[in-house]
Amino acid sequence: MASRLWIKPIAKAIIINNFIVALAVELAQGQAQDMTSSQPLNSPGKILANIPALLGYYPTEIVLLIELTQLPQIASTQELYQISGIRTMNLQAFMEEDADIRFSGKSTADRYVVALISAHNCAKIHQVAETILQAAKIFQVDLYGCWQVSQLLTGEQIFNFSLHGEQLFQQYCGEVSSIMHSPAMEKMLQHNQLPEVCFADLKQLFEPPAVLDEEKRLEATKLARNRASEVVSNIDKLNYPNPLQTIVASWEELIGMPKYSKLTVKDALADEDLMARVGTYLAHNLLRDICIAANCRYPLSATTLLMAAARSYAAEVRANALCLYVVINLSVSSSAKLSAALYAAEESCPGHRLTQLLSSSLSANISPESLLKAVLNGSIGAFNSYQQENPAA
Secondary structure, X not given: OOEOOOOXXXXXXXXXXXXXXXXXXXXXXXXXXXXXXXXXXXOHHHHHHOHHHHHOEOOOOEEEEEEEEEEOOOOXXXXXXXXXXXXXXXXXXXXXXXXXXXXXXXOXXXXXXXXXXXXXXXXXXXXXXXXXXXXXXXXOOOEEEEEEEOOOOOOOEEEEEEEEOOEEEEEEEEEOOOOOOOHHHHHHHOOOOOOEOOHHHHHHOOOOOOOOOHHHHHHHHHHHHHHHHHHHHOHHHOOOOXXXXXXXXXXXXXXXXXXXXXXXXXXXXXXXHHHHHHHHHHOOHHHHHHOHHHHHHOHHHHHHHHHHHHHHOOXXXXXXXXXXXXXXXXXXXXXXXXXXXXXXXXXXOOOOHHHHHHHHHHHOOEOHHHHHHHHHHHHHHHHHHHHHHOOOO
């Protein structure tokens, strides 16, 4: 029963450069917090309406194990919850393996929901529901519901399974609330993002285009490294009062151009000169690190350019682009989408230290605010450390 979420613990990074040191220190002082939905939810329809935005795609033929944390009751007598975690299991594999569901002993969830997303209403589905309900009873899990919905679309009917003795019952319990007006989706829409149609599209989101084979991307990466090395080696020769700040300002001027806030990834890929400039900033850790704050100030254009760079380059340049994409979108994108980006980064450059640190932080449920603060402080630390070591810069 394989999970389709890519968040996974990664061995502690080998810490070398100043940015990684500062970032690691900040994260060590951070607190683990919820990284999913913090809005109060009180019905099956409202809970399920948030799932596409939280996962980053519309799941089909899948088992969702949703962890709920109960919120304090103030004026309302209704029980209110927030989604504190989601795990996914392939429904077909679940049925074929006749597997039983295991509820995590480490979870801090107050209650669970199991949602079967499937258009089939057959004996196999009923068997899965019965297995889940029996497992919940054996493990003494407080199950808020075991639901089935044919697909996660607004208005779809939700049915709840329950066991009375040995008899399985299925009863209508509501409809999926407006997905577009769910708190999680509204947060994505504010940043011009939408969930992918399916899981395959989520994976494809970070893949290079077919016209750029590996040989071309490796050659582009080599050229970017050469340009970046030349820039860094000549910083102290720049005829400016603060050469390092001038480099940051040059990058900020580029991504701050209004035309780039409306640029598509396809358009960016077609602009070779633009991609060359972006690749240069991503091909050296110093250049990557000192420009992080500028990326966060212009998230729309930076996201587009980083996505294009991730598709144009290979090795550590691609990994750097994907990591910065994650940093910019920490409070916007779903954890699944961010994890997919980091998974692609790890594949591109095994052992990449920033990828490892970000992956470990997501696995530890460091809050987006704490993680972003740590990254920005690490960026400032890298800038200050370089200037102290190189006064001429």
